[in-house]
Amino acid sequence: MTDEQARAGQxxxxxARTERWLEANAPRTYRRLPAPATESRLRxxxxxxxLRVPADVRAFYLLRDGTGPASDFDWPESRDAPEPTGYLLxxxxxxxxxxxxxxxxxxxxxxxxxxxxxxxxxLPVVTLDPDGFYGTFVDCTPGPGYGLLGxxxxxxxxxxxxxxxxxxxxxxxxxxxxxxSFGGQRARVTDGRLKxx
Numbered sequence: 195m196t197d198e199q200a201r202a203g204q205x206x207x208x209x210a211r212t213e214r215w216l217e218a219n220a221p222r223t224y225r226r227l228p229a230p231a232t233e234s235r236l237r238x239x240x241x242x243x244x245l246r247v248p249a250d251v252r253a254f255y256l257l258r259d260g261t262g263p264a265s266d267f268d269w270p271e272s273r274d275a276p277e278p279t280g281y282l283l284x285x286x287x288x289x290x291x292x293x294x295x296x297x298x299x300x301x302x303x304x305x306x307x308x309x310x311x312x313x314x315x316x317l318p319v320v321t322l323d324p325d326g327f328y329g330t331f332v333d334c335t336p337g338p339g340y341g342l343l344g345x346x347x348x349x350x351x352x353x354x355x356x357x358x359x360x361x362x363x364x365x366x367x368x369x370x371x372x373x374x375s376f377g378g379q380r381a382r383v384t385d386g387r388l389k390x391x
Contacts (some may be wrong), residue, residue, distance in 0.1 A: 198249035201341070201360035204252040208360070210384040215370045216389070222386035223282055226266075231292050237293055245315040245334035248341035248358035256270065260291035268292050283366065283391040284377035287320050295319065316344065316352050319359070332359055341367040 195203075216224035236255060240247055247255075260267070261282045266308040267290050281288035295317060311334060320330035327348040333339040339354050343362060346352040369376030 198341070201248070201250035201358055202253035204360040205250040205363055206257065208364040209257050209327070211371055213366040215367075216388065220383045220386060220388040223388040226262055227261055228259040228291060230257055231255040235292055239295060243295075243315070243317070245317060245335075247275060247317070247334065248332055248338075248359065250341070250358055250363075251317075251319060251332050254289070254291060254359065254363065260294075261289040264291045264293055267291060280389050281322075283320065284379040285322065287322050290321050291317055294321075309366060316346065330355075330362075 211377060213224065213227070216227070233256065236247060236252055241359055266281065267288065274366060283289070315334035316331040317334050318329050318331045322328040329344055330343050331352060333342050334345060341358055342355055343357055343359060344352055344354040368374060370381050373380070377390075382389050382391055
């Protein structure tokens with residue numbers, strides 16, 4: 195088994211634990227999880243963006259197309275719009291649906307000041323807001339950093355990290371299932387919805 199296959203398996207196992215916890219403890223959040231993405235949509239994204247999605251990220255998207263409905267990752271049409279639940283990670287972060295990844299990737303955010311390094315392929319997968327100005331990317335650049343997560347912000351050059359998406363979702367699942375903090379916050383449930391505080 196290759197490292198990539200092992201990380202894909204780790205992602206599937208961690209996300210299965212997350213979903214079991216959500217179904218049992220936060221059913222309203224669980225019911226808003228989107229359907230899986232398809233392999234053909236993933237291949238189309240790769241072709242469009244000229245990159246290869248790491249196996250652990252691909253494994254997640256084949257389970258769920260993000261952590262909430264696509265509408266949660268758009269700006270609300272009005273103040274009366276329902277509260278988004280797709281940002282189910284601490285700090286009001288969420289894993290965006292595939293349809294939003296190309297928008298984040300092609301915009302000025304992910305590629306800020308990368309014009310001098312066109313070979314870099316930073317694919318934002320976790321965002322804090324519908325603008326996508328802040329979040330976490332996975333490095334899809336062939337070479338030593340491939341598959342590692344990093345952070346990006348509107349005014350800063352993206353900063354590579356040292357962990358994988360598989361490790362990230364495993365830590366998240368551990369925090370939920372074991373009642374530990376994640377990102378400095380603990381999970382709680384209000385009215386059947388997962389909240390962090």
